[in-house]
Amino acid sequence: MSGPNNSYDPVEVTPLKAEAVDAMREAAVAAIAAAADLGQLKQVRIEHTGDRSPLALANREIGALPPQARKDAGQRIGRARGEVARALAARQEVLEAEHEERMLVEETVDVTVATDRRPRGARHPLTTGAERVADVFVAMGWEIAEGPVIEAEWLNFDALNLGPDHPARTMQDTFWTSPPENHVVLRTHTSPVQARSMLTRTPPIYIACPGRVFRTDEYDATHSPMFHQVEGLAIDEGITMAHLKGTLDHFAAAMFGEGITTRFRPSYFPFTEPSAEVDLVCFVCRGTAVDEAGDTCRTCRGEGWIEWGGCGVVNPRVLVACGVDPERYTGFAFGMGIDRTLMFRHGVEDLRGFFEGDVRFTTAFGTEI
Amino acid sequence: MLAPVSWIREYVELPDDVTTDALAARLTALGLKLEAISRTGEGITGPLVVGRVLTMEPEKQKNGKTINWCTVDVGDANGTGEPQGIVCGAHNFAPGDLVVVVLPGGVLPGGFAISARKTYGHVSAGMICSAAELGLGQDGDGIIVLPAGAGEPGDSAFGVLGLGEEVIEFEINPDRAYALSLRGVAREAALAFGAPYTDPVLRDLRTGEAADGTAYPVEVDDAAGCPVFVARLVSGFDPAAPTPAWMQRRLQLAGMRPISLAVDVTNYVMLETGRPIHAYDADAVRGTLRVRRATAGERLTTLDDTERVLSPEDLVVTDDSGPIGLGGVMGGASTEISASTTRVLVESAHWDATTMFRTGRRHKITSEAGKRNERGVDPTICAAAADRVVELLVELGGATAEPGTTYVGAPPAPATIPMLADLPARVTGMAVDADTTVAHLEAVGCAVSRDGDDLQAIVPPWRPDLSDPFDLVEEVARIVGYDAVPSVLPTPTAGRGLTRSQVLRRRVGRVLAGAGLVEVVSFPFTGEAALDALEVPADDERRDAVRLANPLAATEPLYTTTLLTGTLGAAARNTGRGAPGVALFETGAVAFASDVAAPLLGVDRRPTTDELEALLAAVPRQPLHLAVVLGGVRENAGWWGAGRAADWVDVVGTVRDLADELGIEVRVANDQRAPWHPGRCARVDVVTADGTLVPVGHAGELHPRVVARLGLPARTGAAELDLDVLLGAVPDAVRGPVFSTYPVAKEDVALLVDAGVAAGDVERALRDGAGALLESVRLFDVYTGTGVPDGRKSLAFALRFRAPDRTLAEGEAAAARDAAVAVAAERTGAVLRG
Numbered sequence A: 001m002s003g004p005n006n007s008y009d010p011v012e013v014t015p016l017k018a019e020a021v022d023a024m025r026e027a028a029v030a031a032i033a034a035a036a037d038l039g040q041l042k043q044v045r046i047e048h049t050g051d052r053s054p055l056a057l058a059n060r061e062i063g064a065l066p067p068q069a070r071k072d073a074g075q076r077i078g079r080a081r082g083e084v085a086r087a088l089a090a091r092q093e094v095l096e097a098e099h100e101e102r103m104l105v106e107e108t109v110d111v112t113v114a115t116d117r118r119p120r121g122a123r124h125p126l127t128t129g130a131e132r133v134a135d136v137f138v139a140m141g142w143e144i145a146e147g148p149v150i151e152a153e154w155l156n157f158d159a160l161n162l163g164p165d166h167p168a169r170t171m172q173d174t175f176w177t178s179p180p181e182n183h184v185v186l187r188t189h190t191s192p193v194q195a196r197s198m199l200t201r202t203p204p205i206y207i208a209c210p211g212r213v214f215r216t217d218e219y220d221a222t223h224s225p226m227f228h229q230v231e232g233l234a235i236d237e238g239i240t241m242a243h244l245k246g247t248l249d250h251f252a253a254a255m256f257g258e259g260i261t262t263r264f265r266p267s268y269f270p271f272t273e274p275s276a277e278v279d280l281v282c283f284v285c286r287g288t289a290v291d292e293a294g295d296t297c298r299t300c301r302g303e304g305w306i307e308w309g310g311c312g313v314v315n316p317r318v319l320v321a322c323g324v325d326p327e328r329y330t331g332f333a334f335g336m337g338i339d340r341t342l343m344f345r346h347g348v349e350d351l352r353g354f355f356e357g358d359v360r361f362t363t364a365f366g367t368e369i
Numbered sequence B: 001m002l003a004p005v006s007w008i009r010e011y012v013e014l015p016d017d018v019t020t021d022a023l024a025a026r027l028t029a030l031g032l033k034l035e036a037i038s039r040t041g042e043g044i045t046g047p048l049v050v051g052r053v054l055t056m057e058p059e060k061q062k063n064g065k066t067i068n069w070c071t072v073d074v075g076d077a078n079g080t081g082e083p084q085g086i087v088c089g090a091h092n093f094a095p096g097d098l099v100v101v102v103l104p105g106g107v108l109p110g111g112f113a114i115s116a117r118k119t120y121g122h123v124s125a126g127m128i129c130s131a132a133e134l135g136l137g138q139d140g141d142g143i144i145v146l147p148a149g150a151g152e153p154g155d156s157a158f159g160v161l162g163l164g165e166e167v168i169e170f171e172i173n174p175d176r177a178y179a180l181s182l183r184g185v186a187r188e189a190a191l192a193f194g195a196p197y198t199d200p201v202l203r204d205l206r207t208g209e210a211a212d213g214t215a216y217p218v219e220v221d222d223a224a225g226c227p228v229f230v231a232r233l234v235s236g237f238d239p240a241a242p243t244p245a246w247m248q249r250r251l252q253l254a255g256m257r258p259i260s261l262a263v264d265v266t267n268y269v270m271l272e273t274g275r276p277i278h279a280y281d282a283d284a285v286r287g288t289l290r291v292r293r294a295t296a297g298e299r300l301t302t303l304d305d306t307e308r309v310l311s312p313e314d315l316v317v318t319d320d321s322g323p324i325g326l327g328g329v330m331g332g333a334s335t336e337i338s339a340s341t342t343r344v345l346v347e348s349a350h351w352d353a354t355t356m357f358r359t360g361r362r363h364k365i366t367s368e369a370g371k372r373n374e375r376g377v378d379p380t381i382c383a384a385a386a387d388r389v390v391e392l393l394v395e396l397g398g399a400t401a402e403p404g405t406t407y408v409g410a411p412p413a414p415a416t417i418p419m420l421a422d423l424p425a426r427v428t429g430m431a432v433d434a435d436t437t438v439a440h441l442e443a444v445g446c447a448v449s450r451d452g453d454d455l456q457a458i459v460p461p462w463r464p465d466l467s468d469p470f471d472l473v474e475e476v477a478r479i480v481g482y483d484a485v486p487s488v489l490p491t492p493t494a495g496r497g498l499t500r501s502q503v504l505r506r507r508v509g510r511v512l513a514g515a516g517l518v519e520v521v522s523f524p525f526t527g528e529a530a531l532d533a534l535e536v537p538a539d540d541e542r543r544d545a546v547r548l549a550n551p552l553a554a555t556e557p558l559y560t561t562t563l564l565t566g567t568l569g570a571a572a573r574n575t576g577r578g579a580p581g582v583a584l585f586e587t588g589a590v591a592f593a594s595d596v597a598a599p600l601l602g603v604d605r606r607p608t609t610d611e612l613e614a615l616l617a618a619v620p621r622q623p624l625h626l627a628v629v630l631g632g633v634r635e636n637a638g639w640w641g642a643g644r645a646a647d648w649v650d651v652v653g654t655v656r657d658l659a660d661e662l663g664i665e666v667r668v669a670n671d672q673r674a675p676w677h678p679g680r681c682a683r684v685d686v687v688t689a690d691g692t693l694v695p696v697g698h699a700g701e702l703h704p705r706v707v708a709r710l711g712l713p714a715r716t717g718a719a720e721l722d723l724d725v726l727l728g729a730v731p732d733a734v735r736g737p738v739f740s741t742y743p744v745a746k747e748d749v750a751l752l753v754d755a756g757v758a759a760g761d762v763e764r765a766l767r768d769g770a771g772a773l774l775e776s777v778r779l780f781d782v783y784t785g786t787g788v789p790d791g792r793k794s795l796a797f798a799l800r801f802r803a804p805d806r807t808l809a810e811g812e813a814a815a816a817r818d819a820a821v822a823v824a825a826e827r828t829g830a831v832l833r834g
């Protein structure tokens, strides 16, 4: 670095002459403008703003000027360098934008190609269906009770007013475990869970009991030795059939949509008295019995109603056997098939689809229904 | 129950404008559920007439068949009065028989139009009809031969055949046995429409006058089993007398086959009154009829020619020869009505329903009589029903009623049920006042007395099902109408939501589905062969299965002890159907045998604590399991490159990932267990809060023999875990982590160990030895080959160190690393490599 040298005549420092600085600046700006891409611009930046660039070299000479000339030259150089820097930045921005645009075009892919690197998973509709049912009842303040599928005969039958010689036992063809004298069965309904709840809890009791049950039915499109039920039980002071109707109407609307209500028909179940069959307004034709094309509705076979399950007021004999005071409490109970409910909700024609384990069946339902 | 509408209307004066549909709908609303309405003769139009066969000439045809060329008198129905020439392929008739003829111009069901046509060398002008051709039944083995006197040639056959009859089929619930009769159905119809009702058992019987005295000697040893036994006798019965067409028609419409007049009459009266009747050939009965329980081992050949070994619980009717009938269930062969019976002994008895039910089940007999007797029949109509049978045998069979009626025993008194008048309102939530309650109870036949709010209802004898106040509530409610039940939501107290286990099970399902696994639901039935296929050893606890006494398939008598029987079956099914890979999971209970018998407790009170404990202790252990199967393509090949097949790493990794998701620490160790590959099987333990290990299951690659045997993709892996144990280990609340933001120090070590040393053990040793500064250890390479001696392997671990409060000083991490390696060397013989 040169120190101040007062003996120099400022006009003798050629690079600091105004014309020279202007030329450097113009050369730089021209080179910047001429840079066709970011690589060239990088080169231009080195050549015109780097340590060995004419402006940088000229700047070094300022110190050689007499003090009175330094200010002018300094300002001149500074203005030129500022202008070059601005031109560089502007050009950088333009070229970056061009570059990005070009890259985006070059990187374009065919997004329609397959992306299925890993096969998709799914949960079983019987699981998610039972969860949906559970959520409806939990939202009402009920709880979800569960119990073993292999069950004491007394809990599956006797406690529910189904004595050993009750004709209704033949309505539920039962798998017995060996030896039968051990009085253990594959539960024929989830009602033993209700019995267990009454035996171990104090009313009020509001429980829904989903689960698998077994009957000795041959396996075909509409029958299965194993199927799934959800049963409900409410035990409280002042419970009536009206509460049963209200609960099932709410359940029906939650599962099938607003406006889908239920109707009761007199029936017989040992567990309940009075007993009723519960029908559901057909959610496809909404009770009109004809479909959109004006043909007989296939879902309800033109009846406008779908058989959904059974229900009634808990028989006081059941309360007695399960230790609930029938003078103080009344209750209602209901039960319906989950498999069956899903079959008509989802238009599944063959029950066996649920149990074959073919992934094409299950994946169609995703992970929630 | 098939109820012809014309028969219903015989006992109830329904307005003419009540359609059959409306009748069925109202009865359904009352509890007799409509199954179907059928109309006989639907689809038949045009001339269908009675004809008398005049001549029939059998003619052998070239095709080997013999046809009959017949002339048939059809009266004036053909417009000429001349005999009609008709070809008929059937042979079950003879000249002189009355048959049903459809003349040209007629149409049979299915749009089958009849015209005169040339066939077998004749012009056949019409057709002689079979029941099947008229849509009246499946019996296609011949034409209909009408009973003599059924009609005159030329009469329309519609009336004779009962065509145009409407029949309602009801599903009758077990509590409404009274509706297994026209008497009962008509009573409900009267109730439904408020129409006048005539009880068929109360009418004047034309030949029922001989009520006193003994018709036949009868002794009842078991009055509890047979409270009432009525016998009557007719003689001079013409065994050849045909059953009149109207009776045959009604039997057929009601779903019964006409057999012979004597049998048909008993069936007819059963349908009419609901009371099953048995008829004996009186000449075949030896001496006094006696009702008693059978002795063990006693034998009886019943009407269906089956020899039955009797139980001391069975009720039998005996004569001097021994048992001649299984009382109330089925008669015996030795005293059966035959084609030569002229003296008919009529039995109309009331039997104990429970005995009927048990005997029917024990001997696997389902009969129309048994169905009614086991559900409960009106005990007061035994004599009336017997008289009705006698009346019909006299009227239709030319018999003479012998004087006297044997009447042993007395019907049990009907129940009296006390009830508060407001009970129906309190139970149903409907506004039902006391007057309505009384009126409706009377409408179903109860005799009601009232004292303020207290009612006493004496139930009618045909309603043995009514025993409790709540039974009466149902009667009142069904008449008020179930449609009137209001819809009111109950207001439970605050619930506790889903249980922890329920929430966690949902999470397990979502985690596995998110990892690309598909859930399956399999039947739990299995057999020894399936366990053999999995090579489960004989002494394995999985052989200790709950056995079914009545399995659907003899090859699957067990409730499974392992979910893999089902899940691997589903995997094989998918593979067989062309799936390139399977990734399945299943949750469900398995069961292990219990040899404890469950008590059969009473139901008149809550079980005691001890009784309940004994009951619950007898229920087999049923842990909830989770199974995972991964085999074949796990990652697809594609334009991006090659795919990847599942292997044991995927399975063990799935289990570890699941544990991580649940916040559970698991430890994995090499193990051997069927059905896994002995060198690729991991035992998985849960590390509990106090550091103890609890076994939770196994994971790994299946044994290649098992894979081949089941037809699974090569190297298929599986896991089975006890979900109860796994979910039980989930911490209640995770403690929020505290972590350092100071710089990390990384140290990699490569250790040489014997090939048999488990990497997990080396890792644990490093962890234990590294001290408090250790943040993580991760195995990143396993190497054998050049530079590693035979029988040894190189394990490369990445160790990360960090202090909670400062930047580590130079050498601190290295010292900790050396300490870790020292412990690994001590425990596993590891040597720092290179």
Ligand SMILES: [Zn+2]
Pocket: A282, A283, A284, A285, A286, A287, A288, A289, A290, A297, A298, A299, A300, A301, A302, A303, A304, A305
């Ligand atoms: Zn519909």
